[in-house]
Structures are given as structure tokens and as C-alpha cells.
Amino acid sequence: MIELRGLTKRFGANTVLDGIDLDIAEGEIVVVIGPSGTGKSTLLRCFNLLERPDAGRLTIDGLTLDLAHCDRRQALALRRRTAFVFQNYALFANKNALDNIAERLIIVDRLPKREAHARAREILARVGLANRETSYPSALSGGQQQRIGIGRAMAANAALMLFDEPTSALDPEWVDEVLAVMKDLALARQTMLVVTHEMRFARDLADRVIFMEGGRIVEQGPPSELFTRPADPRTRAFLRKVLPDAEV
Amino acid sequence: MSLDFDYMLVLAPILLGYLPLTLQMATIAMALALVLASLLAIVRVLRTPVLYQATGLFISFFRGTPLLVQLFLFYYGLPQVLSFMTRIDGVTAAVMGLTLHFSAYMAESIRAAIVGVDRSQTDAALSIGMTQAQMMRRIVLPQAVRVALPTLVNYFIDMIKSTSLAFTLGVTEMMGATQKEAASSFLYFEAFLTVAVIYWVVVETLSFVQRRLERWLGRAYRR
Ligand SMILES: Nc1ncnc2c1ncn2[C@@H]1O[C@H](COP(=O)(O)OP(=O)(O)OP(=O)(O)O)[C@@H](O)[C@H]1O
Numbered sequence: 066m067i068e069l070r071g072l073t074k075r076f077g078a079n080t081v082l083d084g085i086d087l088d089i090a091e092g093e094i095v096v097v098i099g100p101s102g103t104g105k106s107t108l109l110r111c112f113n114l115l116e117r118p119d120a121g122r123l124t125i126d127g128l129t130l131d132l133a134h135c136d137r138r139q140a141l142a143l144r145r146r147t148a149f150v151f152q153n154y155a156l157f158a159n160k161n162a163l164d165n166i167a168e169r170l171i172i173v174d175r176l177p178k179r180e181a182h183a184r185a186r187e188i189l190a191r192v193g194l195a196n197r198e199t200s201y202p203s204a205l206s207g208g209q210q211q212r213i214g215i216g217r218a219m220a221a222n223a224a225l226m227l228f229d230e231p232t233s234a235l236d237p238e239w240v241d242e243v244l245a246v247m248k249d250l251a252l253a254r255q256t257m258l259v260v261t262h263e264m265r266f267a268r269d270l271a272d273r274v275i276f277m278e279g280g281r282i283v284e285q286g287p288p289s290e291l292f293t294r295p296a297d298p299r300t301r302a303f304l305r306k307v308l309p310d311a312e313v
Numbered sequence: 314m315s316l317d318f319d320y321m322l323v324l325a326p327i328l329l330g331y332l333p334l335t336l337q338m339a340t341i342a343m344a345l346a347l348v349l350a351s352l353l354a355i356v357r358v359l360r361t362p363v364l365y366q367a368t369g370l371f372i373s374f375f376r377g378t379p380l381l382v383q384l385f386l387f388y389y390g391l392p393q394v395l396s397f398m399t400r401i402d403g404v405t406a407a408v409m410g411l412t413l414h415f416s417a418y419m420a421e422s423i424r425a426a427i428v429g430v431d432r433s434q435t436d437a438a439l440s441i442g443m444t445q446a447q448m449m450r451r452i453v454l455p456q457a458v459r460v461a462l463p464t465l466v467n468y469f470i471d472m473i474k475s476t477s478l479a480f481t482l483g484v485t486e487m488m489g490a491t492q493k494e495a496a497s498s499f500l501y502f503e504a505f506l507t508v509a510v511i512y513w514v515v516v517e518t519l520s521f522v523q524r525r526l527e528r529w530l531g532r533a534y535r536r
């Protein structure tokens with residue numbers, strides 16, 4: 066069980082996250098939706114301290130920490146329990162596909178190189194890119210890069226995988242292959258927190274959908290309920306925009 | 314004007330005998346300067362308190378004074394005030410001077426290249442649980458070096474040419490040897506022309522290697 070309490074983040078005078086409480090069960094797939102600039106990316110980035118929150122407590126995988134005040138060692142411990150998939154893939158430009166995945170295993174988990182490469186090969190195969198081991202990011206399509214980005218996150222065996230709009234930088238032709246990899250993970254019950262505009266993914270795979278606005282959680286529930294009977298007028302207004310064909 | 318071509322042909326192999334020393338000094342100084350410049354650059358980027366000010370002073374001094382003055386300072390000056398340096402030889406003093414002098418320049422190119430590495434690369438490195446040091450060593454510096462490489466090779470070329478100053482510290486490297494040969498043959502023009510051609514060929518060879526190296530380092534970025 067992952068427990069987040071009172072997460073607050075300000076940029077100057079701008080309160081971007083305003084006391085977020087969030088529990089995520091093991092194996093749960095949680096999707097976050099909400100208008101632009103509402104703090105979704107910041108929420109994810111606070112989860113692994115890419116942003117330093119102003120307040121908040123997090124318990125994850127036997128580790129409890131005060132997000133605003135933890136030291137470097139605790140920050141590393143948290144990052145080693147989480148994995149991040151970036152909107153713009155952010156593959157290491159100086160490493161090929163295999164090493165992008167193996168890097169963490171070698172440097173952070175200190176596996177012997179052979180073992181790390183063997184594991185990285187398994188992951189490459191799982192994301193359908195066994196034949197691109199030696200390709201550098203610049204030689205791969207957006208869809209291929211993002212599948213490796215997910216592969217790199219998979220190498221962590223993380224207690225929580227964070228996805229920040231993993232398909233929104235992609236040309237439409239590559240979206241499905243990335244969603245397929247995410248579906249594979251979801252079906253394997255990898256705990257994940259996903260910010261996305263892909264309502265199909267939310268509807269088909271999420272256990273819970275969270276609607277955020279103005280740095281707060283406005284409403285949450287299983288997709289079958291939230292998408293068909295949203296209680297809050299703000300949720301309704303947002304869904305009407307992103308699901309133009311739906312009756313909400 | 315007549316050119317004693319035969320003399321040049323005899324002299325060339327003699328001078329080439331001193332090329333290894335010249336290259337050795339330049340290579341060792343370059344290797345040390347690369348390490349020192351990287352450390353300086355990292356301090357400049359991270360703005361580590363105290364170290365930041367200290368490195369600023371260091372860089373300012375070694376860029377702000379002539380290399381020849383620095384070499385004399387090390388070779389003739391320091392032993393007078395630091396007793397443990399009394400037995401410093403010319404080669405060591407030259408390597409030291411070249412290292413410090415060029416590291417100050419190289420630090421600035423490396424710093425600029427580090428700052429140029431995309432934020433998403435450092436985010437990704439931190440997200441997989443790397444420490445700052447690991448991130449620098451594994452992700453940021455390799456990408457920065459590629460950007461800084463052409464400039465760094467230019468500094469190496471400059472360094473090779475600057476080793477000739479070591480002859481003022483009594484080191485018989487290529488330039489020192491030329492000086493001696495010329496003094497006994499009185500064929501100054503031929504002697505210095507010969508050594509000039511040798512430096513020239515060495516530098517041109519390096520420029521060729523530079524182009525190959527750039528292509529090799531750029532392999533990750535080509536389709
Ligand atoms: N580094 C930063 N410095 C200052 N303000 C920031 C910074 N990062 C984000 N913000 C602000 O915080 C707010 C929330 O940003 P965030 O990126 O979390 O929103 P989002 O919900 O992910 O939006 P989008 O759907 O457009 O990705 C925005 O107003 C943004 O301008």
C-alpha cells in the first residue's frame with residue numbers, strides 16, 4: 066500500500082499542489098486526468114522527488130519519508146522504489162537501446178554486466194524491440210523510443226511506475242504500440258499512476274480514475290462510474306470536452 | 314637564397330628523435346588537464362560554495378597570465394619558497410605549467426557543454442536512482458565531451474606547440490634540440506624550418522584524427 070498525505074508544492078506564490086492525499090493499493094492502476102496546468106506532472110515528479118515538495122509524507126514499500134525534508138540518501142531510496150516514464154521519452158542520448166535499460170541495473174543495482182544485459186534483453190523482447198539492441202535513440206521512431214523508455218522503467222521492478230502523458234508526444238501512428246506495452250504491464254498488475262489523455266486506456270484498464278483541477282483532487286472513482294456519472298460539475302465539463310461522443 | 318636541403322634531411326631524423334618527449338609531455342599534460350578541467354567545470358556548474366570562489370580565482374589567474382610567466386614561476390620561483398620543490402626538473406615543471414594553464418581554458422568549454430546537456434537527460438538519470446556523481450560521470454560528461462571535443466582537440470594542438478616553451482626551462486625537447494643543432498651548424502633557417510615542418514605534420518595528423526574521432530563520438534546521434 067502506498068500512502069501519500071498532505072502533498073503541497075508551490076512555485077513562488079503559485080500553489081500548484083494543495084494538500085493531496087492519495088492511497089494506491091498494490092497492483093492498482095490509477096489514471097489521473099485534468100485540464101492543462103493543473104499540477105498533474107508536478108504530482109508525479111513529487112512522487113520521486115524530481116521536484117521537492119513544500120510538505121507531504123509518503124509511505125511506499127517499507128519506506129516512510131517526509132518529502133519536504135528528507136536527505137539525499139532517503140531521496141535515492143525513494144527513487145529506487147519508483148520508475149518514471151517521460152512524455153518526451155528522455156532516453157539517454159549517449160547509450161543504445163540495450164544500455165538505456167541496463168544502465169540502472171549496472172549502476173544503481175550493481176548487477177554484473179552479463180546479468181544486467183541478459184535482463185535488459187528480456188525486457189527489450191517484452192516491449193517488442195529485441196532486434197534494436199544496438200540502435201541509438203536518434204535512430205528510433207518516437208514509438209520505439211517510448212517503448213524503450215517504458216523498458217527502462219520496467220528494469221527497476223518498481224513498487225510504483227509513474228507515467229507522465231506517455232503517448233501525447235507521439236505521432237498518432239505510434240500510439241497503439243505504446244499503449245499495448247502499457248496494457249501488458251497493467252494486466253501483469255504492475256502498480257501504476259498514469260497521467261494521460263487516452264480515455265480508452267483509462268476506461269479499459271484503470272481501476273480508478275482521478276480528476277484533478279487547481280492542484281486538488283476533485284473527484285475519483287472507477288472509470289465506469291466517473292465517466293458515466295460524474296458528481297462534480299467541473300468533472301462533467303472536462304469530460305464533455307475530452308469525450309465529445311459520450312453522454313455525461 | 315640557397316637552402317641546404319641535404320642538411321635538412323640529415324637533421325630531420327635527429328629532431329624526430331625528440332618528438333616522443335614532446336608528445337609525452339603534451340599527452341600527460343592533456344590527460345591531467347582533462348581531469349582537472351572536468352572537476353573545475355563540475356564545481357562551476359554546481360556552484361559548490363567556497364570551491365566555486367576558489368576555482369574562479371584559479372581560472373582567472375591561469376587565463377590572465379602568460380604561459381611563459383607561469384612556467385618560470387614554477388621552475389625558477391617556487392623552489393625558492395617551497396623547499397620540497399628544490400629538485401623539480403624542467404620536464405615536470407613544464408607538464409605542471411601546461412596542465413594548470415590549459416585546464417583553466419578547458420574548464421570553460423566543458424562547463425558550457427555541461428550546461429548545454431538537456432534537462433530531460435538529468436531528470437531521467439535521477440529518476441533511475443543515480444547519484445549526482447553517477448549522473449555526471451555516466452550521462453552528462455559523455456554528452457558534454459562530445460560537444461566540447463572539437464575545442465578540446467584544438468587545445469591539445471595548442472598544447473603540443475606550447476611544449477616548445479619547455480626549452481626555456483633547459484629541457485632538450487624538439488625545440489631545444491633544434492636550437493643546439495642550429496648553434497653548431499649556423500644553418501638557423503634550415504634548422505627552424507625543419508622543426509616547423511615537423512610540428513606542422515604532427516598537427517595535421519591530429520586534425521585528421523580529430524575528424525575521425527568526431528565521427529566516432531557522433532555515432533549515437535546519426536541515423
Ligand atoms: N519549474 C517550474 N517553475 C515554475 N512553475 C512551474 C514549474 N513547473 C510547473 N510549474 C507550474 O505549475 C503548474 C502545474 O504544472 P504541471 O506541469 O504540473 O501541470 P500539468 O497538469 O502537468 O499540465 P499539462 O497537462 O499541460 O502537462 C503550472 O501552472 C506551471 O506553470
Ligand SMILES: [Mg+2]
Nearest residue numbers: 105106107230
Ligand atoms: Mg504535464
